[in-house]
Amino acid sequence: LAKHTVGLIGGGQVARSHAIGFSSIPLFYGSQITGQIGVVAEATEELASAAAAKLGIPRWTSDWRTVVSDANVEIVDVLTPTYLHKESAIAALEAGKHVICEKPLASNEADALEMYEVSKRSRAKTLVGFNYRRVPAVTLARQMIQDGRLGKVHYIKSRFMEEWGGPAFPLTWRFKKAQAGAGALADLGSHSLDMVRFLVGEPKEVSGMVSNLIPERYPPGEKVKARSDVDDQTSAILRLDGGTIAEVSASWVAPGRKVDLGFEVHGSEGSLAFTMERPNELDYYDGRDPKEVQGFRTIYFGPAHRYGSSLLFSTPGMGTGYVDSVTNQMRDFLEAIESDKECSPTFYDGWKVSRLIRAILESSEKRTWISVE
Numbered sequence: 001l002a003k004h005t006v007g008l009i010g011g012g013q014v015a016r017s018h019a020i021g022f023s024s025i026p027l028f029y030g031s032q033i034t035g036q037i038g039v040v041a042e043a044t045e046e047l048a049s050a051a052a053a054k055l056g057i058p059r060w061t062s063d064w065r066t067v068v069s070d071a072n073v074e075i076v077d078v079l080t081p082t083y084l085h086k087e088s089a090i091a092a093l094e095a096g097k098h099v100i101c102e103k104p105l106a107s108n109e110a111d112a113l114e115m116y117e118v119s120k121r122s123r124a125k126t127l128v129g130f131n132y133r134r135v136p137a138v139t140l141a142r143q144m145i146q147d148g149r150l151g152k153v154h155y156i157k158s159r160f161m162e163e164w165g166g167p168a169f170p171l172t173w174r175f176k177k178a179q180a181g182a183g184a185l186a187d188l189g190s191h192s193l194d195m196v197r198f199l200v201g202e203p204k205e206v207s208g209m210v211s212n213l214i215p216e217r218y219p220p221g222e223k224v225k226a227r228s229d230v231d232d233q234t235s236a237i238l239r240l241d242g243g244t245i246a247e248v249s250a251s252w253v254a255p256g257r258k259v260d261l262g263f264e265v266h267g268s269e270g271s272l273a274f275t276m277e278r279p280n281e282l283d284y285y286d287g288r289d290p291k292e293v294q295g296f297r298t299i300y301f302g303p304a305h306r307y308g309s310s311l312l313f314s315t316p317g318m319g320t321g322y323v324d325s326v327t328n329q330m331r332d333f334l335e336a337i338e339s340d341k342e343c344s345p346t347f348y349d350g351w352k353v354s355r356l357i358r359a360i361l362e363s364s365e366k367r368t369w370i371s372v373e
């Protein structure tokens with residue numbers, strides 16, 4: 001078994017999915033490759049030892065530099081709040097490590113660009129945590145679009161709607177522009193912007209509107225509210241080549257929407273629709289079907305699809321979800337390291353999304369279209 005040693009920087013919410021993802025690769029795929037987490041860095045000794053115990057990691061530290069300079073660590077996985085990504089990711093690249101960094105790549109475009117520039121000078125591989133690309137139904141959607149099953153793509157609606165961010169949710173780093181870069185737009189909308197680029201192509205111009213609905217929240221454990229200066233919901237329209245339009249929306253105040261990372265794509269010959277609330281299903285409409293049988297059909301993820309060999313039973317619809325997408329992502333990244341191939345989304349893609357976020361914020365503020373050519 002080829003074991004690649006990973007060092008985590010940050011042991012919070014998302015670290016758990018990365019730990020499960022790395023360790024599940026051989027169980028999912030029977031493959032001869034795995035990622036073994038050797039060390040975790042957290043903000044304090046106490047948090048570090050708790051994260052190590054929770055995630056089953058043998059060593060811990062309260063200084064991320066220890067992870068970056070560890071000769072045994074081959075891959076540094078950056079899982080801190082967004083404003084802390086840049087320093088450790090760049091240090092890791094400069095130390096010759098492969099780097100995985102969670103999304104959005106940075107809390108502003110300039111930092112994201114700097115990270116991408118450093119990665120260009122390095123021979124190491126980079127990956128940004130846009131894991132939804134590797135939900136099998138999403139991977140299939142892209143394949144179908146590339147195979148021409150939709151004809152010429154005219155339109156994509158790409159959304160990420162959730163409900164948890166109401167007034168009762170505390171003022172954590174996600175609700176501060178300086179730390180998160182933006183609100184629902186950065187946290188959720190970054191995935192939807194990546195989805196537009198992954199499925200349809202590169203936006204050229206954007207017009208956006210952000211809205212801050214809950215300007216004050218309680219900091220954790222406090223009784224006096226403080227300012228939240230980020231968007232709670234955002235909508236944008238994006239112009240692509242050839243008349244193609246993308247509509248992107250993100251919200252964490254959409255009651256009833258639990259994890260509606262979804263899209264609808266329309267082309268000259270057909271359409272596709274997906275939501276993460278039904279991750280095994282991709283709806284496909286083929287306008288070339290005989291009129292009397294036309295209608296959306298549901299394709300269930302199964303053994304015939306990419307990542308299909310991970311299924312427990314060779315039965316379509318038996319089940320895939322969030323964690324599987326992370327496992328698929330980690331497997332593809334380790335295989336890219338083994339075969340020295342590129343594995344997208346790289347820091348380039350991370351920068352492109354940060355650029356779109358910046359442009360949407362600027363467009364909303366100036367009430368005008370912003371070019372991102």
Ligand SMILES: NC(=O)c1ccc[n+]([C@@H]2O[C@H](COP(=O)([O-])OP(=O)(O)OC[C@H]3O[C@@H](n4cnc5c(N)ncnc54)[C@H](O)[C@@H]3O)[C@@H](O)[C@H]2O)c1
Nearest residue numbers: 010011012013014041042043079080081082102103104129
């Ligand atoms: N791809 C996805 O689906 C997904 C999901 C959730 C979060 N994320 C991203 O992952 C990142 C982390 O989010 P989260 O939800 O896990 O946040 P979190 O707040 O739960 O975890 C971040 C952790 O980093 C730790 N930390 C802070 N300073 C540190 C330091 N100097 N050294 C080491 N650790 C430090 C914190 O103590 C905390 O435990 C964010 O960029 C977020 O946008 C991605």
